[in-house]
Amino acid sequence: MQKRKLSALLLGASIASSGFAATEIEWWHAMGGALGEKVNEIVADYNASQDAFKVKATYKGNYSETMTSAIAAFRAKQQPELVQVFEVGTASMMAAEGAIYPVHKLMRDSGQAFDGSKYLSAVTGYYTDNDGNMLSMPFNSSTPVLYYNKAMFAKAGVTPPKTWEEMQSVGEKLLASGAKCGFTTAWQSWVHLENMSSRHNQPFATKANGFGGMDTRLAFNSPLQVKHVSKMGEWQQNGIFSYSGRRNDGAAKFYSQDCAMYTESSAGYAGIKKNAKFDFGVVELPYWASEVKQPSNTIIGGASLWVLKGHKSEEYKGVASFLNYLSSADVQADWHQFSGYLPITTAAYNLTKGEGFYAKNLGTEVAVQQMTVGTPTENTKGLRLGNFIQIRGLIDEALESVWNGEADAQSALDNAVKRGNMMLTKFEKANK
């Protein structure tokens, strides 16, 4: 009897509390360290700004861990309302129509003012469907740039290379001046194949890089990419290039001043600033002058926020309100300036510019300019490939076989295309 009374009391209490308390919204993200603290700060500010909704942000590990746990949670019907998914997971999310709630629809259903044209098209392009509807909310986007060591450049008497042709002579002079290596890179597939292709307005895959349908097939074994990879293989042998791993381990060689240059995400800026004990500069990613007169825009990396189905409309109202808050100019500009990620709206970009941030922090605007040059074409809008995580893995393998001299560029890329196409076929079949 005593027990029953107690449980009745508890029930009453829980009903009462749910009546008063704000509607809770779960957001799973992959932002660790300083970025994670910033995310918590943004969430706290939002929660303090109103009292109808309460966002609860949870760090779920790295990008693939976050995505995997959200999917596992969905299968167990325990999914969060909002989840951060990296750009390579985009096709998988899009294909899961029964699981995702497109952002443009969410905004309309919950009556939030939403204008897709306020966003930078180079950023949102990656996340919109063919009718121009935004499916997920871009959150942290970056693009690859070239960082260089000013002291080492002065010693060798060179200026940063604008083109890959110049890289040859700049690299030689650096080596002659005593540098151990010319440049190293992070995220090789993203920088030296995906962005390499878009920078020269060449397809990475057929069917508009996968935007045109799931029957897309890889196309990164054309003369341009073969030439670039083959040259990099040569440079790896003579020291102009020094490979240092699939992720961003290359930073170590840049910090230790073994390498004078480093191709890495624009979002690496904060880390480099903190760790480099020397003056460094940022310039645009080089291009092959023999291939194009004017380079096209680079594409983005990073992540966007996806809304998952299976919750109450009240909760979705909260999600919409939170997303609206996130894309407001103040929040965006603050996030952009703090992290080095790109601003997602024109307003945030102009605000940052107006505050004189770019003038004070030289090099921080390079990525934005490089991203927004020209109008994105079907080759530069982004990539939408199923099983892309695995495809990147096998591209890594192929490139490494070129770096260590086991294979030549043409056969390595042909092979990666062949194996990658099998992944695409598999994805097409599993997501009919």
Add this chain to the structure above:
Amino acid sequence: MTVTFPHKTLPWLLVAPQLLVTLVFFLWPAGQAIEQAFYQEDAFGLSREFVAFENFIELLQDPYYYNSIGVTLVFSMAVAVSGLSIALVLATMADRIIRGQMVYQTLLIWPYAVAPALAGVLWWILFDPAQGPIALWLEYMGIEWDHFVNGGDAMVLVVIAATWKQISYNFLFFLAGLQAIPRSLIEAAAIDGAGPVRRFWDIVFPLLSPTAFFLLVMNIVYAFFETFGVIDATTAGGPGQSTKILVYKVYEDGFVGLDLGGSAAQSVILMMIVGLMTVVQFRFIERRVQY
């Protein structure tokens, strides 16, 4: 004479917790993996299609899969052989030391408490071609080291990282085995004029063989299944495919690539390989073990 229990149910009750653990944590997931291996499914579980043996056929037609099997065999043999031999040497030496024995033993057992991923990262940093002290020392000695480019270097690195931790485990068992060998036997041999090497091979090693056999099985199982943390935290299977062991491929395809059917098929094959190897070990090697 055997001891008998009056109860029929008591023995069952006593083994029940263990059975339950096996059922929940081994048989149930293994059964699910077998089922999953015959399906192709999208990541979210929205649609599912029975494809019979297609996942297996695809694997067996993939030359890279055989490459991964080869890498796994090299890796696990290297881990087991170096782990056992180094531990045996250390245990023999620790057994002889009289002063400060506890200190040596404790220090040698310590690495076992380190998580595999941490062990991997630790060695990764020590060998980092740009900054790692060991890599810099190697460079100073005129040996080129670059685990980012050279597959052989990468393999050596993951073997060291995976073995380091396992040496402690092996050491513990070998030391216990050594301490169980009656002193009188060794002393008798010494009186008869047998030197330390002769005493080791003729008396100590045969008496240790059950322990060594048990450890061989455990080490191979360890190398096959528990080392993906080491790989994931360091090479991620590269460069090329030179350190992509089977269990890492299962993880990568299943948990990163979200190809559940293909990954399940791989784990079924992996289970069969390890099952087969255990049978072979018990049938052929165990016969030569003297209990």
